[in-house]
Amino acid sequence: MPTPEARVRDGAATRRRALHVALDLFTRQGYGATSLRQIAEELGITKASLYYHFPRKDAILQAILQERGTEAEDVLAWLRAQPPPAAALEPAVLRWVESSSAEKLRGIRFLQANPLVADGLAGTGAERIGTPLATLADELVALVPHPAPEDALLLRMALLSINAAVAAAAQSDVDDDVVLAAARRSARALVRELLADLPRDEPREPPGVARVSPGTEDRR
Amino acid sequence: MPTPEARVRDGAATRRRALHVALDLFTRQGYGATSLRQIAEELGITKASLYYHFPRKDAILQAILQERGTEAEDVLAWLRAQPPPAAALEPAVLRWVESSSAEKLRGIRFLQANPLVADGLAGTGAERIGTPLATLADELVALVPHPAPEDALLLRMALLSINAAVAAAAQSDVDDDVVLAAARRSARALVRELLADLPRDEPREPPGVARVSPGTEDRR
DNA sequence: GTCTATAGTGGGATAGAC
DNA sequence: GTCTATCCCACTATAGAC
Structure with missing residues (x-):
């Protein structure tokens, strides 16, 4: 032109x-x-x-x-189109994690370097990242039978596996592929941990908790 | 006085x-x-x-x-005093995670709000947090049979479970107890995920090195 | 130990020429 | 579209009185 x-x-x-x-x-x-x-x-x-x-x-x-942030909405749409709820949890979380391209990793690194700038900027597209993700987390928690606050947090951690992986890889040059692979494994492991303690929530003692420091057991 | x-x-x-x-x-x-x-x-x-x-x-x-940062050294000392290596992995990681008091959470929140300030300050006690943790991570990775780069990252993620939990709990008021409990569960789940894929890692192929991106092998 | 006053610097932002 | 020149402001830091 x-x-x-x-x-x-x-x-x-x-x-x-x-x-x-x-x-x-x-x-x-x-x-x-x-x-x-x-x-x-x-x-x-x-x-x-x-x-x-x-x-x-x-x-x-x-x-x-402004150029990013529709992935969470995509996963939400997919999730709502699923007929049976319970089994959809792991696929949904993985879907979200998978949606991370190399370009998105740049964005994550930026947000991790500027955590406060992000939420200090209302109405500018910043909440187009945070809010849909929160909504996604909420709808996913609803799939868990008896969601304790701890379970909700664990689910958020599963969704944020990419962020955790990026943080863990900081200042030790790791390939983006490796970061993504680790994030996927983490997401899967956390979702399964989440679902594992559900059916027989507390029979008596958890089968294999290494008792490291006595007296630091919490209620739940 | x-x-x-x-x-x-x-x-x-x-x-x-x-x-x-x-x-x-x-x-x-x-x-x-x-x-x-x-x-x-x-x-x-x-x-x-x-x-x-x-x-x-x-x-x-x-x-x-300057007032913090000996926990990693404590865990290191304990680790080195353990006779059989392999089984010590999960207890060691949990030991590190357990060492998080409410006071330490304040420190973690600060570091997450100021990620760049931390490493911009050399010789001031900032590396008394980072370096021992890196050493701990390295020694723990050595306990894993055939540590691929992805495994090392996953282990770092396990150690940083508290950080991930704090990050996931940000701007949604969660009790510190809940944060710590979620961190523990995450650490356990990640360590187990790490050890689960090991025995039958890849029957043939290079003895267990996940070939993700060729040519990114590092020294040590 | 705390104050007032001020020096000095560097940043964001604007005016107007080319 | 890019420039030079300039304004204004907030901040770090210092000097010296009380």
Whole structure:
């Protein structure tokens, strides 16, 4: 669409590059610790030029967040289309975990580096990640017979297996494939742990709990 | 020790209160986003007075970090005193997870809110948390027959179960007891998942090295 | 030990020329 | 679309009185 006499500098391209560079810096240094000057420098332009593309600093953040977050809704739709509820739990959780592409891992790493920035930004697409995931968690907990608060938490942990895997892999260069594989195994193991203690909830003593420190048993 | 004519204002107490308030604010808003003015205001003193107790802002951070981090060494010592290696894995991981008190949870929440601040601070006690844990992870991986990179990651995830539980419980007020219980169950489930796939890992093929991405084998 | 006052720096943001 | 120049503000940190 650019007219023949368009400048050598391509605005749209600069904008894209800016988003890429910014996400990178935000992930490595944190949002607050990254200045516009630094982003501009990396792009080879000036701070003021950056303002042509984004009216405010957090507009960059918004633009980054706005491009993701429909996966949870997809899994929700699938889940609601399933006839029998109980057996759907593990497939649903795995479906969510599987939906993590390499591109999504970048997003997860960013969110883990900026945990507070995420929920400080209401109405900007940030809750398009959090809220649907919470809804998904809620609907999945409903599939568990007698969900104790501890069970709900364990289920959330299963859903967040990718996040846990990314966190565990931080600062020890591991391939994304390995991270995803570990996340899958974790999700499966946690769902099964969740369902295992359900039928015969507490017969007498749990069959194989290593008693490490006496007196740290809780109620449940 | 204060002389009878000591001021009504108790310096040591102010310092303690400052550390408590600071940890709180750092956790809620992040280290960078918390100003000295804000901390001082909450204490009922001025910025300048705060400088009497701490020469620089990050001295507050150091003082906070310096009070923790021997648990991993304790578990290491216990581990090395165990005669038969293989069976010690699950007890060791649980021992580490069990060592989380309510006070430690505060620390974990802080670190999760400030993931980058932690590793940006070398020589200040920050690595007294990270390094021993890494060592513990390494020694534990050695107990696994044919540790693939994916297995090592899964083991780290087991050790970090408390962190994952805290993360999953964020912004949905859950009792610390419940968080700890979920962490324990997660740790157990992950260790068992780790050991389950081992005996009959892959009957032929390289003796048990999950070939996920060729060429990412590391040294050690 | 706490105060007031201020120096110095770096950040986000705007105006207007090219 | 990118530039130079500039404004304004909040923050860290210091000096010195009480």
